[in-house]
Amino acid sequence: MTTTPEGHPVTPLPRTGIGVDVHAWAPEGDDRPLWLGCLRWPGERGIEGHSDGDVAAHAACNALLSAAGLGDLGSVFGTDRPEMAGASGAQMLAHVADLLARGGFQIGNVAVQVVARRPRVGARRAEMEAAMSSALGGAPVSVSAATTDGLGFVGRVEGLAGIATALVAPR
Numbered sequence: 691m692t693t694t695p696e697g698h699p700v701t702p703l704p705r706t707g708i709g710v711d712v713h714a715w716a717p718e719g720d721d722r723p724l725w726l727g728c729l730r731w732p733g734e735r736g737i738e739g740h741s742d743g744d745v746a747a748h749a750a751c752n753a754l755l756s757a758a759g760l761g762d763l764g765s766v767f768g769t770d771r772p773e774m775a776g777a778s779g780a781q782m783l784a785h786v787a788d789l790l791a792r793g794g795f796q797i798g799n800v801a802v803q804v805v806a807r808r809p810r811v812g813a814r815r816a817e818m819e820a821a822m823s824s825a826l827g828g829a830p831v832s833v834s835a836a837t838t839d840g841l842g843f844v845g846r847v848e849g850l851a852g853i854a855t856a857l858v859a860p861r
């Protein structure tokens with residue numbers, strides 16, 4: 691146990707983390723599905739990626755790893771490992787949750803923002819939050835979205851982004 695010089699116990703502080711992920715949209719007419727926030731989005735354009743390209747799940751993984759000081763997506767999952775081809779965001783979140791638990795951390799919460807013109811996240815917000823939370827073993831996840839008002843690579847519909855923060859605490 692950590693103590694002050696006088697010998698009083700010090701409660702370890704919670705730790706915050708930050709994460710981002712960006713993927714390009716698949717070419718128009720490509721039939722790959724869109725996965726976002728651990729949900730499949732029928733009728734929406736798909737995403738380029740080595741895994742399923744779920745920017746919300748990837749940003750959340752990055753934020754959790756950052757909070758725990760356990761690296762990032764590349765250091766944990768690599769960038770082109772054959773076994774990661776098509777890997778789902780839910781699988782990755784579950785693995786990250788397991789790494790944190792083994793490292794002695796509990797997850798306080800994760801907040802994710804999707805930056806995209808489509809899909810409209812609001813309509814499935816509760817479903818996304820439940821799916822991501824379930825993948826993490828029950829930790830609270832909140833989801834929001836913004837469009838960038840037509841500016842930048844999101845506005846030009848070149849790609850979409852996920853941004854996340856996480857709070858973790860020693861068990």
Ligand SMILES: Nc1ccn([C@@H]2O[C@H](COP(=O)(O)O)[C@@H](O)[C@H]2O)c(=O)n1
Nearest residue numbers: 806807808809810811812835836837838
């Ligand atoms: N993919 C998205 C983007 C936005 N929303 C919702 O629309 C609101 C307004 O977005 P602005 O970027 O114009 O401020 C935003 O606060 C979200 O509620 C969405 O659901 N899905």
Ligand SMILES: C[C@@]1(CO)OP(=O)(O)OP(=O)(O)OC[C@H]1O
Nearest residue numbers: 739740741763767768769770774
């Ligand atoms: C998820 C991984 C797995 O190879 O690949 P991608 O789907 O390309 O996703 P990205 O966020 O670009 O990189 C992280 C990789 O770990």
